[in-house]
Amino acid sequence: MNDTAAAAVRPEDAVGEYRYGFSDPDRSVFKTPKGLSEDVVRTISAIKGEPEWMLELRLKALRHFRERPMPTWGNTEILNAIDFDAVTYYVRPADRQGRTWDEVPEGIKKTFDRLGIPEAERKFLAGVSAQYESEVVYHSIKAEIERQGVVFLDMDSGLREHGDLVRRHFGTVVPPNDNKFAALNSAVWSGGSFVYVPKGVHVKIPLQAYFRINSQGMGQFERTLIIADEGSSVHYIEGCTAPTWSTDSLHAAVVELIALKGAKIRYTTIQNWSHNVLNLVTKRSQAWEDATVEWVDGNIGSRLTMKYPAIHLMGPRAHGEVLSVAFAGRGQHQDAGAKVIHVAPDTTSAVTSKSISKQGGRASYRGMVKVHSGATGVKTNVRCDALLIDPESRTDTYPTMEVAENDARVGHEASVSKVGEDQLFYLKSRGLSEEEATLMIVNGFIEPFVKELPMEYAVELNRLIRMEMEGAVG
């Protein structure tokens, strides 16, 4: 196969409306056969040369996966139609990892070009951990961060180079038997990031990773573990985009965050999978004494996303925040939300969720706030706002509050509205077209989310929203 084959066809001609919907010819070196079996799991582990304990964890997880029933909530129609035998569980794109930009294969660089990451921005990035198919192929860390003792590796390298640290924490936040898709991930995981920030170290520049699915009917099962040691802080950014294919692509990631005493982790995601991807992700964190965890979670793409970033407030005075935006367009169901579990006293949390539904899309907020017995002095507030652009669209809110301490202050507010006619009239009287006015109202609606993003992501998100809103009016 050659690299010019993809370049010969203009991507926009090939795939129509989906801007990032091109794909390079399949250049993978190795693939497991379709379907899931003990052999497949053993093969994955053997290729990676993993220690025995990881193989055992994978095999145990495979049993859990087989035993667990499919969830009976969320979008059961789509979930029950998943054919696990039609999925390829492991694909390796290249024999070794690129360490410098020059070593990265040309075809993959081309992919990044098409993602629209400007040259200047690449240089600015602290490190790029780009997941191309199932394995991290390019990974560069700024010398400065390495000097601070920060570990920022793909998960496979993390396991090889920091085996003890990984063994101590892997699967402690999201156990392999947590849910069907976490079990699946634990059995076949590949790639993802491993981050360790030493005591007292503040990582000033966000660590970033780009993800990409590139093979028809192929799954992505990355696994990320971030440990922020006492008094440290780190901001990790995950953004992804994928080409359009005709069969559903299954994406079941697991992300575990551990913020030790006084540490702070912010995890930002802009999810823009193509509209055939099923994005069934388990993201959970622990915040110990005086620690802070923040999930900033944007869901723009995929056919179905079921994702509820969770924070377990384990130590006194820990603080958690979830800020999320979901955008559900034609044929999409964004079933997203947040879970905050207050285990320790004097813990506080805030959840802010914004969703936009248009052209028959469905956005659901599914959340949980739980105050355990013994967690005195808890304060938590949940705010959900939904915007419906047209009559065909749908929004749901399913917030659960379970409170077992009488001095807890638990608040929840939700609202559903449409684009106001008076707002539209005002903006149109100022010379804006209906489409521009609607876009402006949508941008205003999600502004609290956008302002939390690094500038380049805010720009990218605005571009995505503009694209998504095209043709939504009139």
Added chain:
Amino acid sequence: MNEPGFLTERRKRAADKALSVPLPDRARHRFRYTDPAALVPGGAVTQALLDAALPARIDVTLPRAAAEAGVIALPLAQALAADPGRVAEHLGRIAGPADPVVAVSLAAFRSAAVVIVPAGARVTEPIVVRQAADPGAPDALTATRLLVVAGRESEASVVEEVTAASGVVHATAEAHVGDGARLTLARTATVARGATAFSCGAAEVGSDATLTHLDLGVSSGLLKVETSPALDGRGGRVEGLGAALVGGRGRADFRVREDHAGTDTQSRVTWRAVASGKSQAVFTGLLRIRERAVRSEGYEEARALLLSRTARADVIPELEISNHDVRCSHGAAVGPVDEEARYYLMTRGMSAAEAEALLVEGFVAPVLARIPVPAEAEALLVEGFVAPVLARIPVPAVAEIVASRVAAGLAAMRGG
């Protein structure tokens, strides 16, 4: 019992449903906190089939003015003689046939009361129906039923008071609110320790009709309350009110489902719970706006106050909106401050400063179990907390009855 054919037929279909359809999944929020099997113990279904459910003691009070206006309020057997057509049209049609849990009581009920308000009749004094159930054995079932038919453009209020002293008690109410009618239906359920009660209310609300439904649950046993009005007509309105007073090891698990199917409809749900001891208060509300229900407005507000460290509250206010031409919102809080409560305290003779101090002590940091609050102050606080529910009852006479039940419930809660 010599029953008319329509009822035998509806019972038979309900029994089939109860036997053939599996109980609802606990993954759904409706039964997240209460196992449906606890409401329909195996013995109870058998009983339903063997036609042997136990009757409740029914007592119907029809005010003279209502009788003069042509209102019928009678036990079922007499109602069938008085207005067979209307009873046949509605009884067992609105509540029961489609759901395996509710179907049990339709198949099994042995005592029922019927209230029929003729078209255009207007009565202010409430019609009171009391149903006292004491089935005895823990899995013995008593099932009662109340049918309320409010004719076109009529106006009436009905209070149903159910007591469950033992066993399993199913109290089902179904209401037809005709076009332009205004009906207030206040239901109270008092559940003793060791008893289980399932209080189910279903209503259909016609065009330009208004239904105020209130459920008060006083429980030291297991109480499940479900209320599901369907706003089918154009311009229907529902005021949904609920209050739970739960103590000991009791549980009060409320579900309210406002279903907007017609256009230009409005609903507003206000719910308060006070839980003491080791009790649990639950609210799962669902505000559903269907695809064609344009210009709908919905509001849902649920608040819980925990009086002890061992009490718990679980609140799930859900929205399912399939139409963009709506205005919907909800709020929920556990352990909140309430401006209406402050106002209430002031109407009870406290100065603004005293009320403020009490609110700060009791609500801003509602640590009643640990900060010693005088018993009278706590009583005022709790009454103030529930006051917004009482304040929304449109019929003063009904509000009076409910307030006295609230006071009795609170006294019982503090007593044990």
